Amino acid sequence: xxxxxxxxxxxxxxxxxxxxxxxxxxxxxxxxxxxxxxxxxxxxxxxxxxxxxxxxxxxxxxxxxxxxxxxxxxxxxxxxxxxxxxxxxxxxxxxxxxxxxxxxxxxxxxxxxxxxxxxxxxxxxxxxxxxxxxxxxxxxxxxxxxxxxxxxxxxxxxxxxxxxxxxxxxxxxxxxxxxxxxxxxxxxxxxxxxxxxxxxxxxxxxxxxxxxxxxxxxxxxxxxxxxxxxxxxxxxxxxxxxxxxxxxxxxxxxxxxxxxxxxxxxxxxxxxxxxxxxxxxxxxxxxxxxxxxxxxxxxxxxxxxxxxxxxxxxxxxxxxxxxxxxxxxxxxxxxxxxxxxxxxxxxxxxxxxxxxxxxxxxxxxxxxxxxxxxxxxxxxxxxxxxxxxxxxxxxxxxxxxxxxxxxxxxxxxxxxxxxxxxxxxxxxxxxxxxxxxxxxxxxxxxxxxxxxxxxxxxxxxxxxxxxxxxxxxxxxxxxxxxxxxxxxxxxxxxxxxxxxx
Amino acid sequence: xxxxxxxxxxxxxxxxxxxxxxxxxxxxxxxxxxxxxxxxxxxxxxxxxxxxxxxxxxxxxxxxxxxxxxxxxxxxxxxxxxxxxxxxxxxxxxxxxxxxxxxxxxxxxxxxxxxxxxxxxxxxxxxxxxxxxxxxxxxxxxxxxxxxxxxxxxxxxxxxxxxxxxxxxxxxxxxxxxxxxxxxxxxxxxxxxxxxxxxxxxxxxxxxxxxxxxxxxxxxxxxxxxxxxxxxxxxxxxxxxxxxxxxxxxxxxxxxxxxxxxxxxxxxxxxxxxxxxxxxxxxxxxxxxxxxxxxxxxxxxxxxxxxxxxxxxxxxxxxxxxxxxxxxxxxxxxxxxxxxxxxxxxx
Numbered sequence: 001x002x003x004x005x006x007x008x009x010x011x012x013x014x015x016x017x018x019x020x021x022x023x024x025x026x027x028x029x030x031x032x033x034x035x036x037x038x039x040x041x042x043x044x045x046x047x048x049x050x051x052x053x054x055x056x057x058x059x060x061x062x063x064x065x066x067x068x069x070x071x072x073x074x075x076x077x078x079x080x081x082x083x084x085x086x087x088x089x090x091x092x093x094x095x096x097x098x099x100x101x102x103x104x105x106x107x108x109x110x111x112x113x114x115x116x117x118x119x120x121x122x123x124x125x126x127x128x129x130x131x132x133x134x135x136x137x138x139x140x141x142x143x144x145x146x147x148x149x150x151x152x153x154x155x156x157x158x159x160x161x162x163x164x165x166x167x168x169x170x171x172x173x174x175x176x177x178x179x180x181x182x183x184x185x186x187x188x189x190x191x192x193x194x195x196x197x198x199x200x201x202x203x204x205x206x207x208x209x210x211x212x213x214x215x216x217x218x219x220x221x222x223x224x225x226x227x228x229x230x231x232x233x234x235x236x237x238x239x240x241x242x243x244x245x246x247x248x249x250x251x252x253x254x255x256x257x258x259x260x261x262x263x264x265x266x267x268x269x270x271x272x273x274x275x276x277x278x279x280x281x282x283x284x285x286x287x288x289x290x291x292x293x294x295x296x297x298x299x300x301x302x303x304x305x306x307x308x309x310x311x312x313x314x315x316x317x318x319x320x321x322x323x324x325x326x327x328x329x330x331x332x333x334x335x336x337x338x339x340x341x342x343x344x345x346x347x348x349x350x351x352x353x354x355x356x357x358x359x360x361x362x363x364x365x366x367x368x369x370x371x372x373x374x375x376x377x378x379x380x381x382x383x384x385x386x387x388x389x390x391x392x393x394x395x396x397x398x399x400x401x402x403x404x405x406x407x408x409x410x411x412x413x414x415x416x417x418x419x420x421x422x423x424x425x426x427x428x429x430x431x432x433x434x435x436x437x438x439x440x441x442x443x444x445x446x447x448x449x450x451x452x453x454x455x456x457x458x459x460x461x462x463x464x465x466x467x468x469x470x471x472x473x474x475x476x477x478x479x480x481x482x483x484x485x486x487x488x489x490x491x492x493x494x495x496x497x498x499x500x501x
Numbered sequence: 502x503x504x505x506x507x508x509x510x511x512x513x514x515x516x517x518x519x520x521x522x523x524x525x526x527x528x529x530x531x532x533x534x535x536x537x538x539x540x541x542x543x544x545x546x547x548x549x550x551x552x553x554x555x556x557x558x559x560x561x562x563x564x565x566x567x568x569x570x571x572x573x574x575x576x577x578x579x580x581x582x583x584x585x586x587x588x589x590x591x592x593x594x595x596x597x598x599x600x601x602x603x604x605x606x607x608x609x610x611x612x613x614x615x616x617x618x619x620x621x622x623x624x625x626x627x628x629x630x631x632x633x634x635x636x637x638x639x640x641x642x643x644x645x646x647x648x649x650x651x652x653x654x655x656x657x658x659x660x661x662x663x664x665x666x667x668x669x670x671x672x673x674x675x676x677x678x679x680x681x682x683x684x685x686x687x688x689x690x691x692x693x694x695x696x697x698x699x700x701x702x703x704x705x706x707x708x709x710x711x712x713x714x715x716x717x718x719x720x721x722x723x724x725x726x727x728x729x730x731x732x733x734x735x736x737x738x739x740x741x742x743x744x745x746x747x748x749x750x751x752x753x754x755x756x757x758x759x760x761x762x763x764x765x766x767x768x769x770x771x772x773x774x775x776x777x778x779x780x781x782x783x784x785x786x787x788x789x790x791x792x793x794x795x796x797x798x799x800x801x802x803x804x805x806x807x808x809x810x811x812x813x814x815x816x817x818x819x820x821x822x823x824x825x826x827x828x829x830x831x832x833x834x835x836x837x838x839x840x841x842x843x844x845x846x847x848x
Contacts, residue, residue: 323736
């Protein structure tokens with residue numbers, strides 16, 4: 001097979017000692033960056049770009065890509081331990097990951113996310129090697145109408161599936177959509193809800209919201225517990241490692257998450273985030289204990305973590321074959337390619353097979369390196385939970401503040417995060433889920449733009465949303481997602497009644 | 502007055518060993534190094550010399566992309582020639598207003614500079630009714646650095662090979678064609694409006710968030726045309742999904758010698774480019790402006806700098822302080838007319 005020969009050649013490039021060293025360095029840096037909220041892979045790669053000038057392009061790209069997928073690996077750590085997702089693609093991991101940590105299974109949650117990441121990362125590289133060329137045109141099939149329906153589906157499934165009640169899920173989602181309208185409107189150039197504050201012109205940043213709703217709210221709750229004398233140190237229960245039962249429950253979610261992640265990753269846009277949402281909803285839908293999701297179900301960690309990492313392999317498809325970056329990180333990677341005078345696209349595969357396949361081969365090696373790096377770290381990271389709450393809370397506050405300030409260097413955003421902290425605390429008291437708010441804030445802006453682009457393109461004909469098979473199936477899936485909370489109890493009663501009679 | 506350059510007297514660390522890095526993390530590292538250097542016996546220079554500490558070059562776009570690329574070239578070259586590290590800082594957003602405001606209010610000693618661009622100083626002053634600064638009074642404009650002329654690129658499935666054929670096709674289509682842009686008020690939109698005004702072709706504007714998404718939709722045929730400079734178009738042009746049919750510059754593009762200019766096609770008024778230059782806060786000392794302009798001219802003449810800009814379809818072009826101000830004023834006038842005539846005013 002052709003791809004196999006190329007790949008073999010790629011391994012001979014990637015396995016050169018110098019390139020191996022760069023794989024390792026990239027993965028190490030990526031892990032560190034992933035663990036720190038605020039400094040994302042995009043910023044890290046940009047930071048290193050000028051330093052890598054002068055290094056051989058293949059070696060340098062191997063390292064930069066290592067940072068990219070390494071950061072995806074590390075992103076789950078803070079989600080699980082201190083309920084603070086570093087990227088939008090780690091929000092879903094926080095739901096059950098943090099709940100697992102609260103019930104003493106932090107070690108298992110960290111271990112399964114490392115393993116899920118490894119399996120998904122490796123499978124997605126296999127898919128990348130086999131399907132990169134055939135899939136090249138897939139991203140082009142997604143126009144504004146398709147994106148709109150895709151995001152509608154992601155949004156409805158989140159609202160319907162993440163909370164105990166559909167109404168509360170929708171409340172949270174609509175609040176998020178409202179926050180997403182703040183800023184300069186892309187289509188008309190008008191300022192919306194900015195109250196003449198220049199800081200609001202670009203909208204509210206994801207990091208601000210997520211740190212406020214998750215981390216700061218967590219600190220408030222911790223403070224409340226402390227004052228009421230209810231605080232207790234979380235005791236690890238059982239071994240650090242996974243139990244046989246946890247293994248069994250994780251296998252299928254990892255595989256499903258990998259598939260979802262890879263194919264969503266191929267689409268430019270919010271690939272990784274949507275993939276984690278879909279994976280979580282699928283696992284909840286298939287589970288026999290739906291109500292337990294959000295209380296520490298390992299499926300809810302394994303699936304989204306796999307999806308998140310598989311999407312990095314997927315995202316390399318449009319980057320390498322079309323030169324289309326799907327995310328902030330891949331955009332900076334594209335800039336790196338261009339800096340070296342390399343133009344990603346179909347021609348790159350023909351002109352520089354050593355580079356492309358060397359890079360792909362290095363991703364196989366990198367995933368292995370990451371597993372070896374991350375598993376021993378599990379034991380170190382869980383120790384964080386032993387830190388007395390009086391020390392941990394100020395630590396969370398300072399890490400959060402640094403994370404926010406590092407992005408734009410803006411004091412205003414610190415106050416904004418504090419405000420979202422209050423909202424998060426109130427939501428928690430009222431048992432309103434925060435994940436739909438965060439995700440609709442991330443996706444809402446894009447969803448609105450896609451809708452309006454599609455309407456402009458079609459000449460204001462809403463029929464554009466039912467004209468392609470992709471749109472129709474996504475719309476049908478959205479309706480299905482919304483109807484599940486209503487239909488599922490009915491079905492259960494229908495099934496239960498004859499059995500009882 | 503005789504000036505002594507501290508960088509020539511400092512013996513350690515050698516300037517070449519330092520590199521331009523962005524972000525506060527990098528700044529901290531470099532600052533630490535500077536503190537260590539300062540702890541060494543002080544050089545004999547008694548006067549404050551420029552530069553006597555690391556410089557900040559503020560860019561109003563996120564990392565990656567053509568403008569950021571320029572900043573990094575300037576950053577690395579100035580680090581070598583000025584003998585102080587130049588830190589590239591990305592302050593993205595809002596038409597460059599945040600970055601421009603920051604620099605306009607910085608201490609005018611030459612250590613805080615702005616990568617002024619066609620977006621921040623060419624278009625924003627005439628696009629937004631109120632800015633927190635005056636584009637001329639609150640800045641000392643030092644030099645133009647690079648110009649990246651725009652191209653007209655269409656979906657490759659369209660049968661048009663020239664501007665004339667494109668116009669005929671657009672006029673024949675009910676409702677006209679769609680042109681994409683990197684956002685409302687962006688260069689690609691204004692050039693599209695300019696083209697509409699000059700040719701009378703019916704076209705509807707579809708704004709995208711950033712050029713990458715826009716180009717993808719042209720490649721798939723959802724939208725037909727876009728006017729932008731090469732870095733955002735090149736991947737799809739090379740892949741054969743986009744066709745370049747005109748250059749919006751005086752001369753034909755070096756990378757597309759067979760493609761005619763708008764003037765050759767009969768529309769000399771359709772003309773546009775992305776450009777970048779150096780500016781500081783108002784009241785920069787003349788000696789600092791001289792030094793920066795001199796280094797800038799020297800950098801632009803370097804073969805490797807010219808080569809790097811040529812690679813992204815641009816030219817390293819130097820204009821001195823006075824000429825750069827005139828250049829910006831000309832750009833302002835041009836875009837003000839387009840905005841007025843097309844009615845494309847946000848704010």
